[in-house]
Amino acid sequence: MTTVEASVSVTTDRSAPSFVKQWKAVIGYGAIGLLSLFAFGFGTASGVSTSFAVSRPNDTIKLPHFSVPSQTTTITLSILLLALACFQVWAQRRKMRVGVWLPIVFAVVFMAALLTWAGAGRANTDMAITGLLVSGVFLAVPLVFGAMAGTLCERSGIVNIAIEGQLLGGAFLAAVVASVTHNAYLGMVAAPLAGALVGALLALFAVRYWVDQIVVGVVLNVLVIGITNFLYSTVLTGNRDLNQAGALIGAHGGVIMHSLPIPLLADIPIIGPVFFDQNALVYLMYAIVIVFQIMLFKSRWGLRVRAVGEHPMAADTVGIKVNRTRVRNTILGGAIAGLGGAFFTVASGLAFSKEMTAGKGYIALAAMILGRWNPKGALAAALLFGFADALRIQLGVVGSAIPSQFLAMLPYLATIFAVAGLVGRSRPPAAENIPYKK
Structure with a gap:
C-alpha cells in the first residue's frame, strides 16, 4: 500500500459523531417520547387489550399468542422512551459517545407502543409480529440493491441518481424474459x-x-x-404473453420464485421465517451486501475505488486508472440496481405495469446517505424503510385510525430528512460529481 493510498483510506473512514448531532437526537427522542405518551398512552381507552401473534400458521415451532393491557403497556413503553431520551442527555453532558444500540432500542420500543395502540380493543384481530418482520425484509429488497448500486458508484466519484430508472428497466426486462421463457429465474x-x-x-x-x-x-x-411506458402501451398491452404474472408463468410449466427455506435455520421462531425462509433474490441480497462490505474495506480493489472517489489525482499518480475505474463501477452498480428491479415483477409474482417502482430508487438513495456510503449501514437504513412500508400494510389490515395515506408518506418524508441532513451530517466522497480531467 502506498503512502497516498493509506492517507486516502484514513480520510474515507472518518465517522466521529458531533455533539450537535447528539443534541438533535435528544430533541428528537424527547419529542417522540412525549408524542407516544399523549397520543398512544393517554389516547388508548382503558380496560381494553391488544393481542399479538408471534408465530404464523405454517411455522414448524409455534409460539402461543398473548395479550397485554393496552393503556398500561403504551404508558409504560412511553415512559421508557422518555427515560432513553434522558439517558442521551446524561451521556451528552458527560461527553460520552452513545453506541448504535440506543437508536435501535428506541425504535423497537416506539414500534411496540405504536402496535399496542393500533391493536387496542380489536379482539378478533392479532398483530402479526413475524409476518410484519418478514414483509419488512422482503419489501426492503429493491432498496438494498439500489443502495448498494449507489454506494458502489459514489465511492468511485459518480453520483447515481439513475437508480430509479435502473430498477424500472430491470423490472421490465425481467417480466418480458420470464414471460417468454416461462421461467422466473431467467427473468x-x-x-x-x-x-x-x-x-x-x-x-x-x-x-x-x-x-x-x-x-x-x-x-x-x-x-x-x-x-417502458411506450413499450407497455404499444407492445405488452397488445400481447399478454409478453407480460404475465407469476401465477400464469407457472401455469405454462415455468418456475415461480417460491420461498426456499434453509433447513433447521428456517425453523427458528421469529428469526427463521424472517431471514431464512425467503426467495432466491433475498438470499442473493445477503450475499451482495457481505461481499461489498468486505471488498470495499478489506481489499486492494476497494481501497483503489475509495481513492478514486476521494482524491482522483493522487490515485492517478500511483497508477490507478481513474476514469476506467469509474466506468466499470457505474456499469456494475447499474447491473446491481437492475437486479433489484426483478423484485417488482418476477420475485413478487406480478406483471409489469407503468412506473411500478414508485420512487423506490430515490428512497434507496436516502438509505445510502443514512448508511454513510457503507454497505452494512445502507442495509440497515433500507430495512428501516422496508419495515415502514410493511407497517403501513399491517395497520391497514387491522383498521388503524391512522390514515394509510399518511403512513405511505413516511418513507418519502424520511428521504427528505436524510437528504436535507436533519438526521446528522454525512460527508460524501470528496470527488463525487467532479469529472476527472488529466
Whole structure:
C-alpha cells in the first residue's frame, strides 16, 4: 500500500459523531417520547387489550399468542422512551459517545407502543409480529440493491441518481424474459442487463463528456420511464404473453420464485421465517451486501475505488486508472440496481405495469446517505424503510385510525430528512460529481 493510498483510506473512514448531532437526537427522542405518551398512552381507552401473534400458521415451532393491557403497556413503553431520551442527555453532558444500540432500542420500543395502540380493543384481530418482520425484509429488497448500486458508484466519484430508472428497466426486462421463457429465474438473470445499460449511458455522459452527473441521472430516469411506458402501451398491452404474472408463468410449466427455506435455520421462531425462509433474490441480497462490505474495506480493489472517489489525482499518480475505474463501477452498480428491479415483477409474482417502482430508487438513495456510503449501514437504513412500508400494510389490515395515506408518506418524508441532513451530517466522497480531467 502506498503512502497516498493509506492517507486516502484514513480520510474515507472518518465517522466521529458531533455533539450537535447528539443534541438533535435528544430533541428528537424527547419529542417522540412525549408524542407516544399523549397520543398512544393517554389516547388508548382503558380496560381494553391488544393481542399479538408471534408465530404464523405454517411455522414448524409455534409460539402461543398473548395479550397485554393496552393503556398500561403504551404508558409504560412511553415512559421508557422518555427515560432513553434522558439517558442521551446524561451521556451528552458527560461527553460520552452513545453506541448504535440506543437508536435501535428506541425504535423497537416506539414500534411496540405504536402496535399496542393500533391493536387496542380489536379482539378478533392479532398483530402479526413475524409476518410484519418478514414483509419488512422482503419489501426492503429493491432498496438494498439500489443502495448498494449507489454506494458502489459514489465511492468511485459518480453520483447515481439513475437508480430509479435502473430498477424500472430491470423490472421490465425481467417480466418480458420470464414471460417468454416461462421461467422466473431467467427473468431475474436478465434484469441486470437493463440496469447495466442505463449505467453505461450514465458513465458515457459523466466520464466521457463531463456532463453534470445529477442532471444526467434525472434525464435517464425520465428516459426509462418514457421508453417502458411506450413499450407497455404499444407492445405488452397488445400481447399478454409478453407480460404475465407469476401465477400464469407457472401455469405454462415455468418456475415461480417460491420461498426456499434453509433447513433447521428456517425453523427458528421469529428469526427463521424472517431471514431464512425467503426467495432466491433475498438470499442473493445477503450475499451482495457481505461481499461489498468486505471488498470495499478489506481489499486492494476497494481501497483503489475509495481513492478514486476521494482524491482522483493522487490515485492517478500511483497508477490507478481513474476514469476506467469509474466506468466499470457505474456499469456494475447499474447491473446491481437492475437486479433489484426483478423484485417488482418476477420475485413478487406480478406483471409489469407503468412506473411500478414508485420512487423506490430515490428512497434507496436516502438509505445510502443514512448508511454513510457503507454497505452494512445502507442495509440497515433500507430495512428501516422496508419495515415502514410493511407497517403501513399491517395497520391497514387491522383498521388503524391512522390514515394509510399518511403512513405511505413516511418513507418519502424520511428521504427528505436524510437528504436535507436533519438526521446528522454525512460527508460524501470528496470527488463525487467532479469529472476527472488529466
